Amino acid sequence: MECYSLKQSDVPALIDHLGAYGEVIAPHRKGDVSYSFEPVKDSEKVVLEYNRTLLPLKKCFLPPTEKLMDFSLKDMSYKPTEVPIKPAVYFGIHSYEMQSILRLDHSMLSGKAESNYFNRRKKSRFIGVSFSPDEYHFSESVGISIEEMEGFDLYLNKVSDDYQLYIISDKGKDLLKGFDKLIQAEPIHVEGREFNKKIRYHYNRLPRVFQYAYHSKVWAEVAERCVGCGSCNLTCPTCFCFDVNDQVEVTAEDGMRRRSWDSCMLSTFAEVAGGENFREHTLNRTRHRLYRKFKYITDEEGLPWCVGCGRCTAFCPADISMVDIINDLIREDEKAQFHKTVRV
Amino acid sequence: MKPKVAFFDFTSCEGCQLNKLNLENDLLDILKHVEIVEFREAMDDKADAYDIAFIEGSISSPSCVERIHDIRRRSKILVALGSCAVNGGVNAMKNLQPIDEVRETVYGEDKYLFATLPAMSVSSIVKVDYEVRGCPMTQQDFLKLLVSLVLGKQAPRYDSPVCVECKLSENECLYNRGMVCLGPITRGGCDAICPSFGQFCTGCRGLLDEPNYIGMLEVMTNHGISLDEAKKRMLLFNSNEVQL
Ligand code: SF4
Ligand code: SF4
Ligand code: SF4
Ligand code: SF4
Numbered sequence: 408m409e410c411y412s413l414k415q416s417d418v419p420a421l422i423d424h425l426g427a428y429g430e431v432i433a434p435h436r437k438g439d440v441s442y443s444f445e446p447v448k449d450s451e452k453v454v455l456e457y458n459r460t461l462l463p464l465k466k467c468f469l470p471p472t473e474k475l476m477d478f479s480l481k482d483m484s485y486k487p488t489e490v491p492i493k494p495a496v497y498f499g500i501h502s503y504e505m506q507s508i509l510r511l512d513h514s515m516l517s518g519k520a521e522s523n524y525f526n527r528r529k530k531s532r533f534i535g536v537s538f539s540p541d542e543y544h545f546s547e548s549v550g551i552s553i554e555e556m557e558g559f560d561l562y563l564n565k566v567s568d569d570y571q572l573y574i575i576s577d578k579g580k581d582l583l584k585g586f587d588k589l590i591q592a593e594p595i596h597v598e599g600r601e602f603n604k605k606i607r608y609h610y611n612r613l614p615r616v617f618q619y620a621y622h623s624k625v626w627a628e629v630a631e632r633c634v635g636c637g638s639c640n641l642t643c644p645t646c647f648c649f650d651v652n653d654q655v656e657v658t659a660e661d662g663m664r665r666r667s668w669d670s671c672m673l674s675t676f677a678e679v680a681g682g683e684n685f686r687e688h689t690l691n692r693t694r695h696r697l698y699r700k701f702k703y704i705t706d707e708e709g710l711p712w713c714v715g716c717g718r719c720t721a722f723c724p725a726d727i728s729m730v731d732i733i734n735d736l737i738r739e740d741e742k743a744q745f746h747k748t749v750r751v
Numbered sequence: 752m753k754p755k756v757a758f759f760d761f762t763s764c765e766g767c768q769l770n771k772l773n774l775e776n777d778l779l780d781i782l783k784h785v786e787i788v789e790f791r792e793a794m795d796d797k798a799d800a801y802d803i804a805f806i807e808g809s810i811s812s813p814s815c816v817e818r819i820h821d822i823r824r825r826s827k828i829l830v831a832l833g834s835c836a837v838n839g840g841v842n843a844m845k846n847l848q849p850i851d852e853v854r855e856t857v858y859g860e861d862k863y864l865f866a867t868l869p870a871m872s873v874s875s876i877v878k879v880d881y882e883v884r885g886c887p888m889t890q891q892d893f894l895k896l897l898v899s900l901v902l903g904k905q906a907p908r909y910d911s912p913v914c915v916e917c918k919l920s921e922n923e924c925l926y927n928r929g930m931v932c933l934g935p936i937t938r939g940g941c942d943a944i945c946p947s948f949g950q951f952c953t954g955c956r957g958l959l960d961e962p963n964y965i966g967m968l969e970v971m972t973n974h975g976i977s978l979d980e981a982k983k984r985m986l987l988f989n990s991n992e993v994q995l
Contacts, residue, residue, distance in 0.1 A: 438923030462921045471919040480902075634966045635959070636914035636935035638924070652907075655898050657780045668919060674960065675910050689963065724926045724935055724970045 409574040411589035413563070418570070422450035422498060424586045428532065429494030432467060434460055447498070455499050455563070458541045459716055463644030464497060464504050465511055468527045472667040475523075475651070481660050490523045494530040496582070499563075501538050502555040503546035503714040507644030508533070509558050510712060514647050532578055535559040540602045543717025545730050548606035551714055554597075566595050604730050607737050610701075610711050616733075616740050617702040621694070625735045630689035632725045637670035639719035639727070640696065645712050646670070671695055697732060754802035754901065757789035758832075759822055761808030761815050762842055762870060766887040767833035768807055774890050781894070784901045801826045803900060806879075809835040809842045809870045816868070816876055823877040828900065831873045832893070834886040834988055838957050841886070842870035843990035872991060881906050885941060886955040886988060892940060909940030912959060913952050917943035925951050931971045933984060936962035954988045964995060 413421065425431050430446050433453040437443040442457040444464055462471070478485035515524040537553050538544075546552075556562045560579030563570045571592060574580050583589070608616065640646045650669040655662035669676060672693070677686040686692050700713035713729065720728045760768055768790075774781070788801065804826035810819055823829055834840030845853050846869040854862040873879050881900070883892045892907075899906045913934035917924070925932040925946055932951040934943065936958050945952050964985070971981035985993050 437921070439928050441923040441927065443921055461923060462918070466921070471921075631963075632966050632969065634935040634963050634970055636912050638914055638918055638935075641915060641918035654895070655902060655904075657777045657894050657898060659784060659898055659902055670915065673911050673915070722924060722927075724924070724932075724974075725966060726973070 408594070409580075410592050410594045411572045411574075412566075412592040413570045413572045413589060415569050417588040418455065418563075419450035419453070420588055421586065422447055422453055425496045425498065425532075425534070425582060426450075428496055428582055429530065431496045431498050432464075433498040437461060444497075453499060455536050456538075456565075457499075458538070458543070459501070459718055459721065461722070462642060463507060463716070463718065464500060465507065465644050465647075467495075467497070468508070468511065468524050468531075469515070469647065469649075469668075472665055473523065475664045475666055477661065477663050478653075479661050480655070485664075488523070490526040492526045492529050494532075496532045496534065498534045499536045500533055500559070501716075502535060502553060503544070503551050503716045504644060505533055505535060505558040506546075506551050506555065507714045507716070510645050510710070510714070511647060513708065514645075532560045532582060533558060534579075535562040537562075537564045537597070537600070539600055540604075541717070542603050543721045544715060545602060545604040545606060545717060546715030547602045548604075548730070549610050549711040549713055549715045553600055564595075564597060566597055571595060604717070604728075606730055606733050613701045613711065613733070614705055616736055617698060619740060619743070620736045623736055623739055625732060625739060626690045626694045628735075629693050629727055629732055633672070633689050633693060633727055634725055635672060635674060635689055635692075636724060637672045638722045638724065640670035640672050641668055642718040642722050644714060644716055644718070645700070648676075671699070693732075697729075700729075701733070753784060753786045755788045755800070756785045756803045756805070757787070757801040757822075757826075758805045759789070759807070759818075761806065761819070761836070761873075762811040763808030763833065763835040763840075765807065767836075770887045770890055771893060774894070777890075777894060781897065785897070799825060803828045803830060805830045805832050806836050806873050807832045809839045810873060810876050811842060811845075811868055811870045813866050813868065819873060819876050828880045829873075829877065830896065831879045831882040833888040834884065834955055834957065835870075836873045837882045837884055838872045838989065839870045839991040840988055844986065845870055846990055847986065870991075884909070884938060884956040889941065907940075909938055909956070910959065911939050913937045913939040913941065913943050913946070913956075915939055916941070917946045920947055922946050925949075926970075926974055929975070931974050931976050931981070931984070933967075935970070936964075936967050954985065956988075958989050958992050964993065968995075 422431055432444050433447050434442050434457045435445045435452055436454055442460045444460050447453055474488050476485045476487045515521045556575050560576045562573040562575055648669045649666045651666045653662055653664050678684045686695055701711055704712040804822050810816060831837045835842055854867055858865050881896055883896055895907050916939050917934055920943060930951050933954040934946060934952040937952050937954045938956040938959055941956060968981050972978050982995060
């Protein structure tokens with residue numbers, strides 16, 4: 408892999424250079440203590456040292472709210488929204504975020520591809536950046552290291568005050584054509600970027616833990632504290648559920664159909680015609696949320712469907728921690744195993 | 752024939768009615784679909800029967816009870832408009848105090864001249880078919896309901912918490928900014944307008960069905976306010992709903 412060194416002070420020049428390919432989207436400051444992915448207007452405003460953005464990068468490919476079609480009740484006609492295929496560079500992306508896009512690709516593109524998502528995704532390029540894990544990141548526990556480069560075209564690794572830039576794909580190489588601020592370098596291994604939050608087991612062992620956790624007492628304990636706000640799903644980069652609704656103008660003639668992100672933590676998510684609700688209690692919903700991340704899809708795909716970004720925990724008003732729940736399940740499982748052994 | 756529509760006000764500030772009068776841009780479109788036959792704020796005409804009756808305000812005296820029964824009898828569809836009508840709204844704070852004290856504070860020596868009842872939602876007296884929430888209700892919500900009634904479609908229903916729209920707008924959560932917000936257990940539909948402008952949600956659209964009160968109080972007290980203050984915040988718009 409080709410490796411170059413890049414001065415911190417030359418990062419804005421790199422961003423400007425990438426602008427020749429298409430719109431550049433990168434992390435920016437937002438509010439008092441937060442960050443969000445925004446289109447770059449001034450490359451000096453891009454923040455490369457950030458913990459996590461409020462909404463995941465998913466928002467660029469599967470927007471929080473999106474118009475699917477306009478329709479007319481006069482002649483019963485409709486016009487689907489055309490999503491143009493535009494080149495875009497996603498700059499300053501953490502490895503777990505990239506992994507979430509790859510998982511989302513699987514959800515949205517396998518079988519019959521979702522055309523809006525496909526069009527937004529088609530000409531996208533990704534430039535990764537390393538990060539220092541905070542008290543919520545746990546991606547290593549789900550098999551994603553800080554320097555995982557799968558999916559990226561280029562990757563920036565922070566080495567003391569400057570960066571090392573790796574060229575990962577031919578597309579990445581093309582992006583750099585004509586950029587002259589790079590100096591060939593030997594890759595340096597960075598030490599000391601440790602994860603503070605850890606799942607006690609290797610993720611390979613989790614499906615087994617979950618297999619026996621369905622009737623665990625842990626679910627009720629979590630449900631007691633959960634206020635059902637849905638923030639955990641709504642900020643999760645691998646959740647893809649949406650709701651569709653129609654809105655008619657005051658003229659009662661024209662209208663539009665929209666879709667918005669939905670959340671399986673909301674009490675109405677599993678409500679069906681006739682008022683029946685097949686996940687009526689918070690307990691059922693919390694359990695379902697975790698099973699979606701560590702059992703149901705994992706059984707099919709062999710990978711955890713959680714990338715360890717820590718958003719669901721960092722943005723939960725009730726401080727409910729994904730890792731703590733899993734470690735509680737593990738502890739309970741160990742206890743059960745122990746009792747079984749003792750009995751034998 | 753155009754449906755006959757009427758508006759009535761009970762115990763309220765009439766802010767919801769005024770909000771409708773501000774609909775200038777859409778008013779002509781609305782009048783294409785409905786005929787307004789009673790509207791105290793804007794006209795004097797009266798009719799005997801209504802296709803849709805919109806009710807603003809809470810029920811708080813024996814005469815209110817009589818009047819709402821009468822309106823219900825003459826209306827095909829009855830809609831509660833705004834917090835006061837939907838769940839008693841801020842008026843219902845009076846229910847938290849001994850009724851005699853309340854009367855004395857308001858009417859002084861003349862308190863026996865005015866019969867009073869606890870402030871109640873319209874639905875606690877008569878059947879309510881639809882509701883438009885908020886203090887005041889928003890024009891958009893009112894229009895959406897009216898359009899669906901005219902088209903004979905299912906009325907829009909908001910039963911997700913304020914947090915949903917707040918997250919979709921990518922707001923920084925007020926809990927991360929050292930504030931305390933009622934968004935998690937409050938019914939949305941307002942586009943999270945208060946948190947979007949940096950103001951915490953006070954719960955004006957009423958609470959979700961079966962909210963986790965204890966969990967919510969714990970969240971609020973863990974974020975720096977006293978249990979007393981947390982309860983007061985919860986009661987402000989929802990004295991008739993909160994069961995603590
Ligand atoms: S963010 Fe927390 S409180 Fe809200 S639904 Fe998720 S677990 Fe429950
Ligand atoms: S479940 Fe939580 S930690 Fe895992 S990807 Fe979703 S938001 Fe991130
Ligand atoms: S600011 Fe309030 S409404 Fe918005 S996410 Fe936070 S708690 Fe929910
Ligand atoms: S954010 Fe809360 S207080 Fe503000 S309008 Fe919405 S429901 Fe009412």
